[in-house]
Amino acid sequence: MSASLPVTIEDIEAAGRRISGHVIATPLVASASLSKLCGVPVSLKLEHHQSTGSFKLRGATNAVLSLTTEERARGVIAASTGNHGRALAHAAKAEGAVATICMSQLVPTNKVTEIRRLGADVRIFGNSQDEAQEEVERLVAERGLVMVPPFDHPAIVAGQGTLGLEIATQMPDVAMVLVPISGGGLAAGVAAAIKARRPAVRVVGLTMERGAAMKASLAAGKPVLIEEQPSLADSLGGGIGLDNRVTFQMCRELLDDIILLTEAEIAAGMRHSYRQEREIVEGAAAVGIAALLAGKIKDIGGPIAVILSGRNVDMDLHLSVMNGETDPFREGVA
Ligand SMILES: *Cc1c(COP(=O)(O)O)cnc(C)c1O
Numbered sequence: 653m654s655a656s657l658p659v660t661i662e663d664i665e666a667a668g669r670r671i672s673g674h675v676i677a678t679p680l681v682a683s684a685s686l687s688k689l690c691g692v693p694v695s696l697k698l699e700h701h702q703s704t705g706s707f708k709l710r711g712a713t714n715a716v717l718s719l720t721t722e723e724r725a726r727g728v729i730a731a732s733t734g735n736h737g738r739a740l741a742h743a744a745k746a747e748g749a750v751a752t753i754c755m756s757q758l759v760p761t762n763k764v765t766e767i768r769r770l771g772a773d774v775r776i777f778g779n780s781q782d783e784a785q786e787e788v789e790r791l792v793a794e795r796g797l798v799m800v801p802p803f804d805h806p807a808i809v810a811g812q813g814t815l816g817l818e819i820a821t822q823m824p825d826v827a828m829v830l831v832p833i834s835g836g837g838l839a840a841g842v843a844a845a846i847k848a849r850r851p852a853v854r855v856v857g858l859t860m861e862r863g864a865a866m867k868a869s870l871a872a873g874k875p876v877l878i879e880e881q882p883s884l885a886d887s888l889g890g891g892i893g894l895d896n897r898v899t900f901q902m903c904r905e906l907l908d909d910i911i912l913l914t915e916a917e918i919a920a921g922m923r924h925s926y927r928q929e930r931e932i933v934e935g936a937a938a939v940g941i942a943a944l945l946a947g948k949i950k951d952i953g954g955p956i957a958v959i960l961s962g963r964n965v966d967m968d969l970h971l972s973v974m975n976g977e978t979d980p981f982r983e984g985v986a
Contacts, residue, residue: 657905658898659806661848664813664841667714671811674713674746676702678815680822680957685928686944693955694944695823699815699962700933704770706887706962707815707838708739708802714811715800716743724749729797731784733759733767734887735962736802741772752797754784803837804898813841819957820849827954830940832961833857833910834888836866836899842959843906856949857903857910858939860885860918865892866903867910875900882981884918884935884973887962911949915979917942922973925960934965 678699686694699707716728727750730740737753744751751772755764756779768774777787791797801808815838819829829846833839836857843855859867862881869875875896880889892900913921918935921942925931929941940958943949949956972980 657844657902659809659813659841659844659902661845663806663810664817664845664848667710667807667810668814668817670717671710671713671814674717674743675709677818678702680819683929683958685924686941686958690944690952690956692827692952695955695957696929696931697815697819697957697959698931700931700937700960701963704735704738704742705964706735706739707812707959708735708962709742710814711803711805711808711811711837711841712736712739712743712800713746714814715805715807716740716747716749718807719749719798723798726796726798727752728800729754729788729791730800730802731755731781731788732802733763733781735964737767737772738770738964740800741767741770745771752791754787754791756780756784803835804893804896805837806898808837809841809844809898809902811841812838813845815959816842816845817849820846823955823957825955826850826853826957828854828856828949828952828956830856830858830943830949830956830958832885832888832936832939832959833859833866833903834890834936835892836903838959838961839866839907840899840902844902847906854908855906857907858943859888859910859912860935860939861912861914863889864910864912865890866900867912869896869900870904870910884915884922884979884981885913885939887934887936887964888939911943913939913942913946913948915981917946919973919978920945922970926974931960932963932965932970933960934962937961937963
């Protein structure tokens with residue numbers, strides 16, 4: 653393993669001490685049905701029970717707690733309308749800082765209301781996420797607000813990596829970790845933590861066929877743009893940034909594989925999670941279970957930890973998937 657990675661095990665351990673007491677150390681529970689299916693012990697890391705409903709609170713809390721007093725007084729800003737936006741709003745409020753979240757006019761009212769409820773200053777700007785991001789950059793330049801990006805930042809990766817530290821402690825004989833991947837903050841942090849503690853553990857990223865930015869970038873040898881399409885795993889959408897500084901290099905060095913899932917496979921993962929495990933998860937969080945059910949994980953050599961990363965799914969959508977819908981976003985529908 654290269655010694656020059658942007659986030660080290662020491663950074664992750666420091667993040668663990670920093671955010672302890674601010675986030676939940678989530679349970680890791682055995683899955684009887686998946687253990688039977690795979691022939692090895694399979695456990696689920698119930699990170700969807702984290703406050704704000706996703707692991708994003710770990711990175712956001714670490715980033716906010718790492719600010720200087722003077723930076724904290726200026727406030728933080730991001731353009732995320734999803735789990736990162738929620739997490740940053742929550743983390744900032746908990747530390748008495750102001751979070752500004754910029755979003756486009758097209759963002760549904762319920763998302764706006766939710767992030768306002770978490771105490772953020774919501775600014776509606778433009779007709780796309782890119783225009784909202786331009787507003788972020790303007791406010792950073794004009795008012796000195798501190799931008800906290802969703803994945804490509806050492807403090808974010810170190811915070812997400814604390815999940816890997818917990819798995820290493822909770823499952824000392826773990827042989828493989830299945831981790832959902834989009835921008836790669838979670839996968840980079842978890843892989844750095846696990847492999848520092850237990851170098852032989854394999855870390856496999858999972859994402860949807862519709863817009864696998866990190867996989868395409870690793871194949872191209874550099875960050876590339878991909879076409880985005882609606883997916884059940886909406887939290888896995890978006891690119892990795894053409895000027896990626898942290899997660900591309902770390903994922904290239906640390907991940908053993910990235911496996912792609914169809915919409916039907918993701919839907920099956922959500923259904924298994926609900927019916928067999930009694931857990932409500934969003935599509936992005938169901939990809940690990942989906943890959944096991946689809947028989948896409950090869951060379952199973954020992955105990956597996958599967959990260960359930962979030963639960964922020966529209967409950968009407970969840971219900972329709974439970975009732976058998978496999979691809980609500982196929983062309984011409986939804
Ligand atoms: C953000 C997110 C991911 C992907 O995390 P990255 O760090 O962008 O790879 C996976 N699952 C959920 C629920 C998320 O919110």
